[in-house]
Amino acid sequence: MQVIRSPIRLRSLVRRYKMRGEKVGFVPTMGALHEGHLTLVRRARRECDQVVVSIFVNPLQFGPREDYRRYPRVFSQDRALLQKEKVDLLFFPSAKTMVPGRFCASVDVGPVAEPLCGKFRPGHFRGVATVCAKLFNIVQPELVYFGQKDYQQTKVIAELLRDLDFDIQMKVIPTVREKDGLAMSSRNRYLSDEERKKALSLSQALIFGKKRIRDGERDPKKILLHMRALLRENEVRRMDYVSVVDPETLKPVPRIRGIVLLAIAAWVGKTRLIDNCLVRV
Amino acid sequence: MQVIRSPIRLRSLVRRYKMRGEKVGFVPTMGALHEGHLTLVRRARRECDQVVVSIFVNPLQFGPREDYRRYPRVFSQDRALLQKEKVDLLFFPSAKTMVPGRFCASVDVGPVAEPLCGKFRPGHFRGVATVCAKLFNIVQPELVYFGQKDYQQTKVIAELLRDLDFDIQMKVIPTVREKDGLAMSSRNRYLSDEERKKALSLSQALIFGKKRIRDGERDPKKILLHMRALLRENEVRRMDYVSVVDPETLKPVPRIRGIVLLAIAAWVGKTRLIDNCLVRV
Numbered sequence: 001m002q003v004i005r006s007p008i009r010l011r012s013l014v015r016r017y018k019m020r021g022e023k024v025g026f027v028p029t030m031g032a033l034h035e036g037h038l039t040l041v042r043r044a045r046r047e048c049d050q051v052v053v054s055i056f057v058n059p060l061q062f063g064p065r066e067d068y069r070r071y072p073r074v075f076s077q078d079r080a081l082l083q084k085e086k087v088d089l090l091f092f093p094s095a096k097t098m099v100p101g102r103f104c105a106s107v108d109v110g111p112v113a114e115p116l117c118g119k120f121r122p123g124h125f126r127g128v129a130t131v132c133a134k135l136f137n138i139v140q141p142e143l144v145y146f147g148q149k150d151y152q153q154t155k156v157i158a159e160l161l162r163d164l165d166f167d168i169q170m171k172v173i174p175t176v177r178e179k180d181g182l183a184m185s186s187r188n189r190y191l192s193d194e195e196r197k198k199a200l201s202l203s204q205a206l207i208f209g210k211k212r213i214r215d216g217e218r219d220p221k222k223i224l225l226h227m228r229a230l231l232r233e234n235e236v237r238r239m240d241y242v243s244v245v246d247p248e249t250l251k252p253v254p255r256i257r258g259i260v261l262l263a264i265a266a267w268v269g270k271t272r273l274i275d276n277c278l279v280r281v
Numbered sequence: 282m283q284v285i286r287s288p289i290r291l292r293s294l295v296r297r298y299k300m301r302g303e304k305v306g307f308v309p310t311m312g313a314l315h316e317g318h319l320t321l322v323r324r325a326r327r328e329c330d331q332v333v334v335s336i337f338v339n340p341l342q343f344g345p346r347e348d349y350r351r352y353p354r355v356f357s358q359d360r361a362l363l364q365k366e367k368v369d370l371l372f373f374p375s376a377k378t379m380v381p382g383r384f385c386a387s388v389d390v391g392p393v394a395e396p397l398c399g400k401f402r403p404g405h406f407r408g409v410a411t412v413c414a415k416l417f418n419i420v421q422p423e424l425v426y427f428g429q430k431d432y433q434q435t436k437v438i439a440e441l442l443r444d445l446d447f448d449i450q451m452k453v454i455p456t457v458r459e460k461d462g463l464a465m466s467s468r469n470r471y472l473s474d475e476e477r478k479k480a481l482s483l484s485q486a487l488i489f490g491k492k493r494i495r496d497g498e499r500d501p502k503k504i505l506l507h508m509r510a511l512l513r514e515n516e517v518r519r520m521d522y523v524s525v526v527d528p529e530t531l532k533p534v535p536r537i538r539g540i541v542l543l544a545i546a547a548w549v550g551k552t553r554l555i556d557n558c559l560v561r562v
Contacts, residue, residue, distance in 0.1 A: 011448060021300065104392060105410075105444030110385025129386075130445075133414075137446040163386030164411075165418040167292060 022049035026141035032072035032186035060127030201234035220244035240265035303330035307422035313467035341408030482515035501525035521546035
């Protein structure tokens, strides 16, 4: 595995792969890798000739009061994990390379970026879309891999790819969970033992909501009331949102039918966690 | 020359060129071609293995009260001209293909889009950048060709290419003029004989300003005063701007030194014309 810091160098290597007709798969990450990331990498490894992983903590997707500075950076651990997965190229650009002082472009993707996390993290998805556009242009992969845990992000990227005509196919891979159900997240590292227990209530609330739907409940209000109560019982009081939405538009549904997305963003101590699940009636 | 309406088809042809290691040059246009466009095409023909020209009247770059609907559309004339220049592919997508109903992405490029035309045509450069990002992703050329007549546009595209890491080099080609000095423009077709005479005052004002600088004048205010007077004498009264600006930032300069850009946007009847020239002291 080669570790590459320069976009120009990365591009010239990828160009060589493409001249040989090889398929390039790309997994963009912010590092602090866990089994969720590694599942994406393994999938890329199976499906592509060359696998490129990027580690870049993207400053544009953090708000001024968010955790950009303390976001976990564990490069040598990450590198070892990716080496084991037989990744070909690890792209690890500096913040200065990707977002130099004079940087000013921005990419917006419209309505899917507005509700849910978009409402509580203004500018977040613009930052995601902008840096992903850059990464896609640098790596020029055939396939990109994203996790369903960041469901809204996958919708934003889908719009980006479609509206700006990127010649790239996206694969969305199901959320990987700890044995007890907690969705894998780099931010789980922030949690104390006690917080770790409380954090479990997010996935439990989703399971609970899903069960209520399966049992025949069709009124989102009633389901959400119980999901919120379950979170509160576990001392998770600060909820950015607990919602039942249309999985395409991400807008709240007045009544449950077809497929819906249950989605939660809530704070456990100083850590903001998200989780979601799709339910088909 | 093949005429291609489908982005997918275009992409598959270009991919074939690239697999053969051929260099692809691209000239994006809105059609109603004149010698300015053809100069870009000839340059691409000289420098590249395959030449792609697009004709697309981009609705996103027109304001609601602008001339999108009446913009000249003369496809068969244009096609004949491009055939003569031995263009390989003419990309002629429909508005629905490029900007379908659900389209919502947008690309902004920051401060260079704000002054001059940016101020008088809100959203114009966002529309330009967004559709150029699409065209660049569809055509994936090594080289793109733009005319200096749309000077601010070349700056916007330069930022777009740099900030979003497009693997594309831009060539800016000097403005082509009629024998009497009028800058070639598709919008010249709108002019009556009488207006055509008045329109000449734009290039004359630029020549006049340039001469004043060459003669030692260093105060932009004095130069602009005379340039505006010259326009008014020719019954060109509605001036969006007559400016002396820094050619990089496009901001007005308080004093002339190094290289400056003289730039004019003015209305002749119902036709908005622009012209500019660089002056090195």
